[in-house]
Amino acid sequence: MNTDLFGLQVNVWADAALRLQLIVVFMTVVVMGLIWAERRILGRFQQRIGPQKTGPFGLLQSVADAVKLVGKEDLRPKNADPWTFELAPFLVFIPIFMGFVIVPFLVGWNIKVLELGLLYFVAISSVNIVGWVMAGWGSDNRYAMIGGLRAAAQSISYELPLVLSLLAVAMVAGTLNLDEIVRQQGSVPYIVWQPMAFAIFFIAALAELNRAPFDIPVGESEVVGGPFVEYSGIRWSMFMLAEYAGLLIMAVVGASVFLGGYAWPLGEELGLGWQVVLVGAKAGLIIFAVFWIRASLPRLRIDQLMGYSWKILLPLVLVQILVNGLVLVYGWSEAILGVVGLAGVVALVSITGRAANRPRQIPARAAALKGEAA
Amino acid sequence: MAAADLLLTNYIPVLLATVVGFIMVITALLAARLLAPFSQEAGKGTTYECGMLPLRRASTNVGMRFYLYAILFVIFDVEAVFIFPWALSFIGIGAFAYWLMVIFIAILALGLGYAWKKGALQWR
Numbered sequence: 001m002n003t004d005l006f007g008l009q010v011n012v013w014a015d016a017a018l019r020l021q022l023i024v025v026f027m028t029v030v031v032m033g034l035i036w037a038e039r040r041i042l043g044r045f046q047q048r049i050g051p052q053k054t055g056p057f058g059l060l061q062s063v064a065d066a067v068k069l070v071g072k073e074d075l076r077p078k079n080a081d082p083w084t085f086e087l088a089p090f091l092v093f094i095p096i097f098m099g100f101v102i103v104p105f106l107v108g109w110n111i112k113v114l115e116l117g118l119l120y121f122v123a124i125s126s127v128n129i130v131g132w133v134m135a136g137w138g139s140d141n142r143y144a145m146i147g148g149l150r151a152a153a154q155s156i157s158y159e160l161p162l163v164l165s166l167l168a169v170a171m172v173a174g175t176l177n178l179d180e181i182v183r184q185q186g187s188v189p190y191i192v193w194q195p196m197a198f199a200i201f202f203i204a205a206l207a208e209l210n211r212a213p214f215d216i217p218v219g220e221s222e223v224v225g226g227p228f229v230e231y232s233g234i235r236w237s238m239f240m241l242a243e244y245a246g247l248l249i250m251a252v253v254g255a256s257v258f259l260g261g262y263a264w265p266l267g268e269e270l271g272l273g274w275q276v277v278l279v280g281a282k283a284g285l286i287i288f289a290v291f292w293i294r295a296s297l298p299r300l301r302i303d304q305l306m307g308y309s310w311k312i313l314l315p316l317v318l319v320q321i322l323v324n325g326l327v328l329v330y331g332w333s334e335a336i337l338g339v340v341g342l343a344g345v346v347a348l349v350s351i352t353g354r355a356a357n358r359p360r361q362i363p364a365r366a367a368a369l370k371g372e373a374a
Numbered sequence: 375m376a377a378a379d380l381l382l383t384n385y386i387p388v389l390l391a392t393v394v395g396f397i398m399v400i401t402a403l404l405a406a407r408l409l410a411p412f413s414q415e416a417g418k419g420t421t422y423e424c425g426m427l428p429l430r431r432a433s434t435n436v437g438m439r440f441y442l443y444a445i446l447f448v449i450f451d452v453e454a455v456f457i458f459p460w461a462l463s464f465i466g467i468g469a470f471a472y473w474l475m476v477i478f479i480a481i482l483a484l485g486l487g488y489a490w491k492k493g494a495l496q497w498r
Contacts, residue, residue: 012383012386013386013390016386016390016391017390017394020387020390020394021394024394069406070405070406070410071406071409071410071411073410073412073413074403075419076419077419077420077422078419078420079419079421089399089403090396093395093399094392094395094396094399097394097395098388098391098395101387111387111391112384112388114384119458139421140431141421141422141423142423143422149436149437149440152440153439153440153443153444156443156444156447156451157447159447159451160447160450163451163454164457167457167458167461170461171461174465175462176458176462229422230421230422233410234405234406234410238399238402306443306495307495307496307497310443310446310490311495314450314486315486321457321479322475322476325464325472326472328464329469329472
């Protein structure tokens with residue numbers, strides 16, 4: 001059972017282990033870089049400097065943070081459920097790490113090309129919510145409990161638009177193999193044929209990653225950090241590591257599925273250096289957009305958040321899948337898909353804008369209370 | 375090598391990724407156990423609250439809303455599971471397969487519309 005590892009013939013187990021080691025180093029470095037980049041970029045958006053004292057441009061800030069976190073006392077509240085509390089960081093981090101198995105970084109530089117890669121990705125990326133709920137329930141703290149429940153409700157609601165928008169691309173591509181999907185985009189990336197699917201993927205990914213404006217499970221001003229309010233030191237850092245690793249995976253998968261990964265616009269025969277630049281630029285663009293949105297938009301209320309997924313995103317993505325099927329089964333031109341997708345984006349933006357500008361409806365009970373008070 | 379062996383060989387990295395992820399977390403926790411100070415005082419074990427101690431355990435009642443969304447999620451997630459194999463093979467089968475899926479999605483959309491009309495999607 002030998003496979004090809006950069007020209008060498010090695011055992012399958014050794015091959016997978018070596019590639020995973022590379023990912024461990026790569027992920028740690030990139031996560032530290034992302035934390036630094038987020039703080040610097042947010043600093044610019046808020047007209048301040050951001051971290052600057054540790055190393056050149058504050059580059060070593062994340063290293064200093066990591067050292068501090070390892071040396072911090074690891075507390076467990078007396079009332080907490082020991083098993084649930086201790087195991088939650090494992091369940092938050094391990095599924096995210098497993099997601100790296102199918103991510104197509106460069107030609108030949110993925111851990112494994114799975115035939116059902118996309119299905120594996122959507123399956124594994126939703127497992128870590130069990131860890132969030134465990135952290136919330138096991139802490140025996142009201143903030144943590146509410147945060148965990150909110151995380152569960154939000155994650156299951158936005159799971160559906162995420163899965164179905166990726167499926168819309170898989171229908172056009174005719175495969176779930178991520179490497180194959182990237183190779184098909186040598187001349188035209190799928191965002192041209194599926195702009196609405198990309199918009200929905202991006203919004204749902206923001207919610208899945210608990211990023212602003214969908215960060216009500218971890219909102220500091222409401223639930224003081226949510227499920228990990230009772231965690232400290234290195235255990236807390238597992239949640240952060242998982243969050244930024246998830247951001248990295250989501251960005252690279254989004255860049256591969258919609259923006260053409262390493263293949264577009266120069267073809268896959270390109271040298272590794274250019275591929276690194278291309279994938280880095282595309283994933284970096286998505287990550288920068290995530291930071292930008294965090295700096296620009298206020299947090300949503302929970303009723304807005306749940307309504308947005310079920311009443312707007314889900315119907316739109318179902319329509320997208322039906323339109324894709326219609327065009328593909330009757331062999332119509334792909335240009336129709338592009339036009340319909342653009343119309344869908346316009347519809348999505350206008351519906352969202354109208355929903356955002358609508359005056360707040362006061363629930364009947366609150367209105368009655370208000371009437372009594374007056 | 376048999377086809378089943380090949381299939382399982384493909385998933386060796388998945389198994390190893392689980393192990394490596396586990397090792398990463400346990401190493402970090404052990405490093406903290408070695409390096410971090412450790413002194414359990416009575417005050418440190420209390421639940422975090424704003425000012426006073428909480429009166430009861432936190433895990434008591436849970437809002438009904440979460441349950442409704444969970445039921446809806448199960449229905450639509452099963453739908454997504456059905457759509458996955460269809461999406462890869464319907465072009466080979468032809469228009470019949472497509473219109474069957476239209477009916478399937480229409481029935482579910484009817485269900486979603488009913489839930490919407492009944493106010494199940496409205497967070498109160």
